[in-house]
Each structure stands twice: as C-alpha cells, then as structure tokens.
Amino acid sequence: MNIAIIDDNQEDRSLLLGYFDEYFKQFPIYKTIQVFDSGESFMRSWKKGAFDFIFIDIVLGDSNGVEIAGRIRQDDPDCLIIFSSVSSEYGVQSYRVRAFDYLLKPYSYAQFKATLDLCHKEFQKHGKFIEVKESRTYVKILLDDIIFTDYFNHYIQIHTRQRVVKSYLRFEAFAPMLLAYPQFLCCYRNCIINMDKVSSVEKFDFVMNTREHVPITRAERRAIYQQYADYQFNKLSGGV
Numbered sequence: 001m002n003i004a005i006i007d008d009n010q011e012d013r014s015l016l017l018g019y020f021d022e023y024f025k026q027f028p029i030y031k032t033i034q035v036f037d038s039g040e041s042f043m044r045s046w047k048k049g050a051f052d053f054i055f056i057d058i059v060l061g062d063s064n065g066v067e068i069a070g071r072i073r074q075d076d077p078d079c080l081i082i083f084s085s086v087s088s089e090y091g092v093q094s095y096r097v098r099a100f101d102y103l104l105k106p107y108s109y110a111q112f113k114a115t116l117d118l119c120h121k122e123f124q125k126h127g128k129f130i131e132v133k134e135s136r137t138y139v140k141i142l143l144d145d146i147i148f149t150d151y152f153n154h155y156i157q158i159h160t161r162q163r164v165v166k167s168y169l170r171f172e173a174f175a176p177m178l179l180a181y182p183q184f185l186c187c188y189r190n191c192i193i194n195m196d197k198v199s200s201v202e203k204f205d206f207v208m209n210t211r212e213h214v215p216i217t218r219a220e221r222r223a224i225y226q227q228y229a230d231y232q233f234n235k236l237s238g239g240v
Helices: 010-023 039-045 065-075 091-096 109-125 171-179 218-236
Strands: 002-006 032-036 053-057 080-085 101-104 129-134 137-142 146-152 155-160 164-168 184-188 191-194 198-201 205-208 213-215
Touching (some): 002 010, 010 109, 053 065, 065 080, 065 091, 146 171, 146 205
Parallel strands (some): 002 053, 053 080, 080 101
Antiparallel strands (some): 146 155, 184 191, 205 213
16 A cells, blocks of 8 residues: 655644554554655656545645646546645635545544545445565556465465465464455465455355365354355455
C-alpha cells in the first residue's frame, strides 16, 4: 500500500504520521508513506498508479490542493484523495475532483480512523491486492488470484493459478492481511483458503478449483463447515 502526504505544515505532517503508525498497528501489511512539504515537490515525483491514496492539505504555500488533485485525476481515476483544511469552503470543489473524504483541521484520531476504515472498505469492494516481500523485492498479488496459502519452513506460500509466491514471514503477521476479507478462511493450522475458489467440500478437505486438496482441521471441522456455508449463503443473497 503506497500513501502520500502533501502538507506544508510540519506539525500537521507529524500528527498525521503518528495517526498512521497507530492505525497500522491493527493491520500488519507492507506500506510506504512518502511525505511532501509542497505541491511542487509532489508533482516532480508523481506518476500514474504511484499511490493508493493521497492526503492533501488544500491550502499550500506554493499551490492549491484542489488543483493538484485535478492534475492527478487527469491520469489516475482510481487513487483515493483525502483533503484536509482548516476551512470547509472548498467542499464543493473537492467533489469535482472526486475526493473520497474531507477532514477539517484539527481532526482527532477517531475522525482519521473513520476515514481509513472507509478506505479499507473501498479497497474490499474492488479488485485489491496484498503486497509481500519475495526475495529482495515486493510483489503485489490480487486477492482474486489467491487460491490458498500455507506455511512451510518459515515461508508463507501463496498459491495462485500462475505460480507460488514465497515470502519469509511469520503466519501471525501474514494472516490478518487476508482474514480481514470475508472470502478467506483459516481451515487448518497455518493454512488459509479463498472460499471463492472452492470447487467442492469433502469430509476432510476442501477441493479447490485447481483440483488441489486443502485439509480441514478435525477439531474445528463443524465450525469451519458452517462458516463456509454461511459465506456461500451470504454471497448468493448479495450480502458479500
């Protein structure tokens, strides 16, 4: 997840970074946060697809945050833009560049968290991804490409139809990346399936649409069957 902060006020930048640190204690996912103290410095490094969401102070010393957002929107319709300002007078302009939210300064951590929670839900509704380190590089994996994951010799193994991505990562750190989404289910020790990729259910296994078998832990078999059945029912009824 790539985040940009554009704010010419040092105290406001520090406050926002502290809020991000607090928030991402709940979600141990890989992220980068780049901080810019002017609109010009941001535009010099910006390119399409560089950021998943951007926090922009509207009143900047060298430029206007709404104008920066307009330039972003010319090429990137997907990133989420969150404005912040001491005044609400730019609210109408923010809609013209499809701002996701508008925070009035000074805003509390609770207000910030509410915005980030909405961002998280927005990511869930679209074809979003997780990002893990493989060897020396970070790779993005679309959630819909994941069939199941398991754990072997200190490596998380992410099985997709194309290949298996291996990341040196503890299961406890990795699991929340997937289990935050309703289609993923931990069905065995250190093993998570994508319930959208299940072809059939046998007594002791899930059979994935790749014909691979993933075991179901015996002690929790009944609860796992029920969770899978509930998910499929909710999916058919439009609940997920």
